[in-house]
Amino acid sequence: MMNFKEELKKKAALVEEALERYLPPPDAYPPLIHHAMRYSVLGGGKRLRPALVMAGAEAVGGNAADVLPAACAVELIHTYSLVHDDLPAMDNDDYRRGRLTNHKVYGEAAAILAGDALLTLAFELLANNDRARPENIVRVIREAAAAAGTMGLIGGQVVDTFSAGKEIDESTLEYIHRHKTGALYRFSVRAGAMLAGAQEEQLASLTAYAEHLGLAFQIKDDILDVEGDEKKIGKPVGSDVRNRKSTYPSLFGMEYSRKKARQAVEMAKAALQPFGGEADFLRMLAQFVIDRDF
Amino acid sequence: MMNFKEELKKKAALVEEALERYLPPPDAYPPLIHHAMRYSVLGGGKRLRPALVMAGAEAVGGNAADVLPAACAVELIHTYSLVHDDLPAMDNDDYRRGRLTNHKVYGEAAAILAGDALLTLAFELLANNDRARPENIVRVIREAAAAAGTMGLIGGQVVDTFSAGKEIDESTLEYIHRHKTGALYRFSVRAGAMLAGAQEEQLASLTAYAEHLGLAFQIKDDILDVEGDEKKIGKPVGSDVRNRKSTYPSLFGMEYSRKKARQAVEMAKAALQPFGGEADFLRMLAQFVIDRDF
Numbered sequence: 001m002m003n004f005k006e007e008l009k010k011k012a013a014l015v016e017e018a019l020e021r022y023l024p025p026p027d028a029y030p031p032l033i034h035h036a037m038r039y040s041v042l043g044g045g046k047r048l049r050p051a052l053v054m055a056g057a058e059a060v061g062g063n064a065a066d067v068l069p070a071a072c073a074v075e076l077i078h079t080y081s082l083v084h085d086d087l088p089a090m091d092n093d094d095y096r097r098g099r100l101t102n103h104k105v106y107g108e109a110a111a112i113l114a115g116d117a118l119l120t121l122a123f124e125l126l127a128n129n130d131r132a133r134p135e136n137i138v139r140v141i142r143e144a145a146a147a148a149g150t151m152g153l154i155g156g157q158v159v160d161t162f163s164a165g166k167e168i169d170e171s172t173l174e175y176i177h178r179h180k181t182g183a184l185y186r187f188s189v190r191a192g193a194m195l196a197g198a199q200e201e202q203l204a205s206l207t208a209y210a211e212h213l214g215l216a217f218q219i220k221d222d223i224l225d226v227e228g229d230e231k232k233i234g235k236p237v238g239s240d241v242r243n244r245k246s247t248y249p250s251l252f253g254m255e256y257s258r259k260k261a262r263q264a265v266e267m268a269k270a271a272l273q274p275f276g277g278e279a280d281f282l283r284m285l286a287q288f289v290i291d292r293d294f
Numbered sequence: 295m296m297n298f299k300e301e302l303k304k305k306a307a308l309v310e311e312a313l314e315r316y317l318p319p320p321d322a323y324p325p326l327i328h329h330a331m332r333y334s335v336l337g338g339g340k341r342l343r344p345a346l347v348m349a350g351a352e353a354v355g356g357n358a359a360d361v362l363p364a365a366c367a368v369e370l371i372h373t374y375s376l377v378h379d380d381l382p383a384m385d386n387d388d389y390r391r392g393r394l395t396n397h398k399v400y401g402e403a404a405a406i407l408a409g410d411a412l413l414t415l416a417f418e419l420l421a422n423n424d425r426a427r428p429e430n431i432v433r434v435i436r437e438a439a440a441a442a443g444t445m446g447l448i449g450g451q452v453v454d455t456f457s458a459g460k461e462i463d464e465s466t467l468e469y470i471h472r473h474k475t476g477a478l479y480r481f482s483v484r485a486g487a488m489l490a491g492a493q494e495e496q497l498a499s500l501t502a503y504a505e506h507l508g509l510a511f512q513i514k515d516d517i518l519d520v521e522g523d524e525k526k527i528g529k530p531v532g533s534d535v536r537n538r539k540s541t542y543p544s545l546f547g548m549e550y551s552r553k554k555a556r557q558a559v560e561m562a563k564a565a566l567q568p569f570g571g572e573a574d575f576l577r578m579l580a581q582f583v584i585d586r587d588f
Contacts, residue, residue, distance in 0.1 A: 028444075030452045032456065089403045109383045110452070117443055119413060120448065124440060139421075145418030148414045149415055155323070
């Protein structure tokens with residue numbers, strides 16, 4: 001068995017180096033926007049989504065390095081959504097990943113534009129690919145847009161934002177999780193696999209894996225917001241309670257939430273049954289998602 | 295010679311019908327975001343950019359209907375940029391095209407997300423194309439992202455936003471125009487032509503055309519902000535003066551601005567010299583850009 005933490009670190013380092021290279025240099029004109037973009041992208045983060053893109057490619061016999069631009073694109077989409085979510089008109093958060101949020105450093109106008117620019121750059125990276133077949137690239141871009149759009153990430157964000165302070169039911173909570181977090185996880189694994197030329201049955205198994213993984217991840221995030229260590233998470237805990245957001249723990253209690261997360265991880269692993277050792281990273285990632293304390 | 299106004303109306307009607315069809319239905323869940331998106335996109339506008347995409351295809355022997363998704367994508371990118379530009383943190387405008395701005399109707403959070411969603415949908419439309427070769431689609435998406443990003447539209451927006459209230463020189467003003475407006479004009483003509491399988495020399499001529507056209511358009515916009523009729527333009531005139539924005543008229547006076555716009559139109563037309571009657575619409579569009587009073 002591989003050492004998971006070592007492998008995750010190796011993948012994160014590849015991504016870090018690639019992001020540094022793909023982002024416009026800080027002093028390219030106009031510098032303000034490039035500083036703002038880099039501040040949020042290069043400000044840490046677990047890089048789980050890019051790791052999923054790479055692991056998705058590897059699971060079907062592809063090469064992690066060949067899907068690095070797509071891996072970085074997913075991280076840019078994720079980061080843009082955080083930058084916009086943190087804005088005063090949205091969640092109005094001052095801290096993210098242990099540092100001031102983008103608009104706190106660069107102002108609201110720059111933060112709005114930096115988010116826009118990160119989303120745009122993501123599509124440029126996806127299209128700037130000479131290591132995959134054009135048909136596969138076009139399909140990946142179509143799915144990226146769908147995952148990031150109103151039937152995916154933005155849809156989840158809308159329902160989340162406009163549910164704050166209201167009591168919501170389990171189906172609404174699941175909708176939020178499945179869209180706000182799940183859609184991009186799902187896309188990540190699929191993108192890596194599609195670019196590496198996956199068969200449709202492989203894609204279906206990986207999709208099921210990612211859907212369970214995304215749910216486990218989000219429940220664990222909710223749990224950490226209740227009982228996590230602020231220093232490790234990099235943002236104040238208890239923000240869900242303060243913002244009166246419904247979460248798994250608030251709706252169902254800690255015990256049920258933990259059980260639901262464990263079940264999701266088991267189902268994620270079960271979905272990988274058709275794969276051999278080439279999916280070991282994905283298996284260990286599923287376990288990591290609920291074992292983590294940050 | 296074709297009747298230009300009739301032909302523009304015909305193209306705009308095609309775009310209107312297609313936008314209506316490509317936008318998610320207003321009541322698709324979550325409805326708020328889809329209402330907000332449709333409000334700004336279906337709220338009028340001259341549809342010049344989509345017409346340019348179609349005319350770019352026609353100039354190289356292609357079919358306008360085949361590039362309708364790309365034509366709509368350009369309009370979505372343009373509209374997203376307006377929705378975000380109008381936000382309180384940016385230009386803080388209450389009116390656009392004769393109606394309340396998006397955030398005035400739906401609130402700031404929805405307007406930010408609606409802009410994000412329009413940008414995302416644009417890339418989905420570009421990728422959702424079975425009438426062009428995948429290599430051409432990938433190239434068009436790469437150029438769309440470049441035109442909309444920090445080396446294009448967003449770059450122009452950044453410099454424009456952070457120059458408000460300051461004296462700027464001609465080269466900064468040209469930078470703003472070339473990026474904020476020019477990049478998308480340039481992309482529009484190129485996208486239509488590329489999807490229709492243009493030769494590189496044809497593409498070069500059309501690119502030169504679009505660059506001159508974009509400049510003429512922006513100078514004319516500046517002129518209309520001074521001496522236009524509010525009812526025809528659909529927004530209050532004099533906003534550049536109120537926001538202390540440098541413009542061609544403010545830097546060089548009306549006479550020089552008019553002359554510069556006329557020269558740009560002549561150069562746009564000259565760039566079309568290699569084309570025959572199939573580029574007549576583009577020729578007449580160049581004239582229209584400075585003759586218009588809205």
